[in-house]
Amino acid sequence: MQAYLLSIYQPDGPPPPDVDLDQVTEKLGRLNTDIKAAGAWVFSGGLHAPSTATVMRVRDGEVVTTDGPYVEGKEHLGGFTIVNADDLDGAMRWANRLAEATGLPIEVRPLAHADAG
Amino acid sequence: MPAVTPAEIERVFRAEHGRAVASLVRVFGDIDIAEDAVQDAFAAAVQRWPDAGLPPSPAGWIITTARHRAIDRLRREASREDRHAQAALLHAREEPEDEEGAVPDDRLRLIFTCCHPALAPPAQVALTLRLLGGLTTAEIARAFLVPEPTMAQRIVRAKGKIRAARIPFRVPEDADLPDRLAGVLGVLYLIFTEGHRASAGRRLVREDLCGEAIRLARVLASLMPDEPEALGLLALMLLGESRRRARTTPDGGLVLLADQDRSQWDRELIAEGHAIVRRCLRRDQPGPYQIQAAIQAVHADAPTAAVTDWDQIVALYDQLMTLAPTPVVALNRAVAVAEVDGPEPALALVDRLELEELGLYHAVRADLLRRLGRDAEAADAYAAALARTENEAERGFLAGRLTAARLRP
Numbered sequence: 001m002q003a004y005l006l007s008i009y010q011p012d013g014p015p016p017p018d019v020d021l022d023q024v025t026e027k028l029g030r031l032n033t034d035i036k037a038a039g040a041w042v043f044s045g046g047l048h049a050p051s052t053a054t055v056m057r058v059r060d061g062e063v064v065t066t067d068g069p070y071v072e073g074k075e076h077l078g079g080f081t082i083v084n085a086d087d088l089d090g091a092m093r094w095a096n097r098l099a100e101a102t103g104l105p106i107e108v109r110p111l112a113h114a115d116a117g
Numbered sequence: 118m119p120a121v122t123p124a125e126i127e128r129v130f131r132a133e134h135g136r137a138v139a140s141l142v143r144v145f146g147d148i149d150i151a152e153d154a155v156q157d158a159f160a161a162a163v164q165r166w167p168d169a170g171l172p173p174s175p176a177g178w179i180i181t182t183a184r185h186r187a188i189d190r191l192r193r194e195a196s197r198e199d200r201h202a203q204a205a206l207l208h209a210r211e212e213p214e215d216e217e218g219a220v221p222d223d224r225l226r227l228i229f230t231c232c233h234p235a236l237a238p239p240a241q242v243a244l245t246l247r248l249l250g251g252l253t254t255a256e257i258a259r260a261f262l263v264p265e266p267t268m269a270q271r272i273v274r275a276k277g278k279i280r281a282a283r284i285p286f287r288v289p290e291d292a293d294l295p296d297r298l299a300g301v302l303g304v305l306y307l308i309f310t311e312g313h314r315a316s317a318g319r320r321l322v323r324e325d326l327c328g329e330a331i332r333l334a335r336v337l338a339s340l341m342p343d344e345p346e347a348l349g350l351l352a353l354m355l356l357g358e359s360r361r362r363a364r365t366t367p368d369g370g371l372v373l374l375a376d377q378d379r380s381q382w383d384r385e386l387i388a389e390g391h392a393i394v395r396r397c398l399r400r401d402q403p404g405p406y407q408i409q410a411a412i413q414a415v416h417a418d419a420p421t422a423a424v425t426d427w428d429q430i431v432a433l434y435d436q437l438m439t440l441a442p443t444p445v446v447a448l449n450r451a452v453a454v455a456e457v458d459g460p461e462p463a464l465a466l467v468d469r470l471e472l473e474e475l476g477l478y479h480a481v482r483a484d485l486l487r488r489l490g491r492d493a494e495a496a497d498a499y500a501a502a503l504a505r506t507e508n509e510a511e512r513g514f515l516a517g518r519l520t521a522a523r524l525r526p
Contacts, residue, residue, distance in 0.1 A: 002283050087285040088235055089293070108235075110282045 001084045003042060003111040004091035010078035010104050012050070019103065027101035035083055035094060042114075046079035078104070082111070121166040130159055133176040134251030135336070139223035140180050142230075142286055145187060146208040147201075148248065148276050154187035155179065161186070184209075224249065225340045226286050228333075232301040233284045240275040241304045247272060249336075250329045260326050261311065298341070302350050302406060305334050309354050327358055345397050349407030352393035356413035359386035371514040375422040387417045405441045408433055427456040444470045445477075452481055460488040476505035480515060487522060496522040 015021060035041040050069035057064055069076060081098065085091040088108070095106045134155065141151035158179045172178040188209060194202035231244040242261075246252045252260075258268035278284065289297040312326025334351040341347045363377035372378075394414045397407045412433045419425040434450035447470055455463035464485040472478035483498035499519035506512050 004282075087283040088233070089285050089289065092235070108282075112281070 001086065002091075003082055003084055003114050004088075004095075005107075005109045005111060006081045006083060006091070006095050006098055007077055007107040007109070008079045008081075008098065008102055008104050009075045009107065010102075011075050012073075024102055028098075031094075031097050031101050032081075034097075035081070040083045040085060040090075040094065042082035042084055044079070044081035047077060050076045121171050123163075125171070126159070126163055126166060129162070129171075129175045129179075131251055133179055135224050135227070135249035135333075136176055137179045137183060138248050138251075139227040141183055141187065142227060142248075143223050144184060144209050144212045145191075145205045146286070147205050148279060150187055150191070150205050151183075152248070154183035154190075157186045157190075158183035222288060222340060224336060225288055228301055228337065229288055229297060230279065230284055230286050232297075232304045233279075234297070234300055235282065235284060236275050236278065238304070238307070240271050241300075242307055243268060243272050244275050245304055245333065246308065246329065249333055252329070256325075298344060298346070301337065302346060305330050305337065306350060306353075306406070308333070309357070313357055327354070327361070330354060331358060345400050345402045346404040346406050348393050349397055349404055349410050352390045352397070352410035353406050353413060355386045355390035355393070356410060356417055359383040359390065359417065365510060369510055371510045374416065377422075379420065382417070390414060391417065403436065403440070405437060408437045408440070412437075425456070427453055431457055444472050445475070448472060448475075448478055448481055455485060455488075460485040464489065474505065476502045476511075478502075479505065483515075483518065483522075487518070492522045492525045 032041065032044055035044075050072075053069040055066050055068070055070045057066075081094070083091060083094050085094070088110075091108050091110075095108045099106045137155045137158070138148075138151050141154050142148055145151055145154075161182055162175075162179065166172075188206065191202040191206050191209075195206055227248060228245065231248055232241045236244070239261075243257050246257050246260075247254065254269050254272060255265050257272075258265040261268070263271075288294070308326055309330035312328075312330060331351070331354050334347070334354055338344075338347045338351045359382050360374075360377060362383070363379065363381035364372055366372060390410065391414055394407070394410050397403075397410070412430055415426050415429050415433070430453045431450065434446065434453055437446050438450060448467065451463045451466040451470075454466060464482065467478070467482050467485065470478065479498045479502035483495050483502055486492075486495035486498055496519055499515055499522060503512060503515045503519060506515060
């Protein structure tokens with residue numbers, strides 16, 4: 001079994017007017033139920049806006065805190081799901097459904113190792 | 118026992134490399150281990166076969182030798198606590214011992230691994246040629262005019278992704294199969310077209326790539342006999358390849374289809390291609406490759422360019438447009454329309470397409486303008502085609518036409 005991080009990338013700013021957020025939420029709920037029913041679910045969550053982020057980094061041996069996201073771009077990580085799958089095809093099947101539910105690009109990346117509990 | 122020549126060993130290597138690597142990937146669950154083991158076994162064959170003679174089943178000998186050598190090597194490494202080696206040994210213990218593809222679809226699985234959509238198309242092509250074709254990294258780099266370190270890096274990266282992301286070694290499930298097969302066919306066709314009409318470089322054709330693409334398409338068609346598009350692709354390649362000798366002058370210049378010496382066409386390849394097209398027609402599950410093969414079959418049927426059944430070709434392009442309505446198909450259809458309705462309506466069709474970046478688009482326009490006597494515009498279009506073409510043979514042809522268009526009073 002291999003764990004995969006499915007990252008949801010969304011454009012900065014409010015969603016376009018033609019997106020029905022209630023429908024997206026409902027589809028995501030159904031997808032999560034299915035992932036759990038298949039025994040593949042590890043974790044999932046949505047993130048607050050990048051403007052709520054804080055970055056700490058070491059400069060000259062001191063930790064410096066700055067306001068805002070680490071990378072400013074046109075898109076940001078909006079949420080993520082971690083699933084277990086036999087292989088990439090299995091992970092891609094969940095990612096396909098995540099892309100269909102959100103209308104957003106999903107990045108699939110294998111976890112090198114994981115510590116839980 | 119007859120002496121075995123290096124050329125014969127080379128032939129066995131080319132013919133059996135894919136089968137051997139595929140079988141060993143299944144046994145060890147790892148591409149690098151499989152490749153190293155097969156390499157070792159062929160090195161042993163080069164030592165042994167010249168004196169001992171060719172074994173009754175060369176492929177079986179290679180696979181068995183590769184398996185034993187890999188297990189010996191992995192045991193040494195596993196005793197040094199190498200977890201990767203231990204995992205591969207464990208994998209091998211669970212796989213049945215077989216000599217030559219008792220599990221017949223090993224190569225099919227490997228093709229689907231190499232052409233997995235999670236790998237970039239250039240990486241799919243490189244892996245397919247290397248693992249199934251047995252080409253070296255240097256040969257693949259030369260074929261695609263890429264520096265060898267770049268190609269080596271591309272292959273290493275792809276193999277790393279297969280391992281880390283667990284790209285599976287199996288034939289996709291039915292629900293995924295149509296899309297995934299289309300991807301495999303696309304890779305084989307890309308290898309063929311790169312050989313048939315090299316995008317850059319001195320010569321028009323690179324026969325080695327065409328030959329390899331046809332060999333792989335034959336393997337695929339034999340492993341998936343119920344997939345008409347796999348057959349269609351093979352027929353399309355065979356009919357294209359049948360014209361190779363006639364497509365260039367002795368000094369490497371380009372000869373258009375209409376001007377080719379048809380006695381130079383390879384009748385055996387045409388007969389084989391025709392037989393496959395007829396088989397596809399009987400099945401009546403048309404797809405883009407089958408229709409393109411049928412178009413090539415119509416050309417092959419014509420003893421001279423003048424008696425080509427262009428009505429039939431336009432009808433086939435109409436059918437292709439319903440399945441694959443791309444601008445490039447529309448461009449090729451317009452070329453056929455020019456033969457039925459004349460250059461003027463064809464030019465109207467071409468002018469509607471948005472293919473400014475494509476050299477062929479300008480070359481087709483140029484030819485239609487030339488036939489309409491609009492030489493100044495033809496010259497401009499030939500110049501535009503020339504600026505977008507890197508193949509030397511095609512450039513020579515276009516430059517000749519450009520000069521002619523400029524010189525006409």
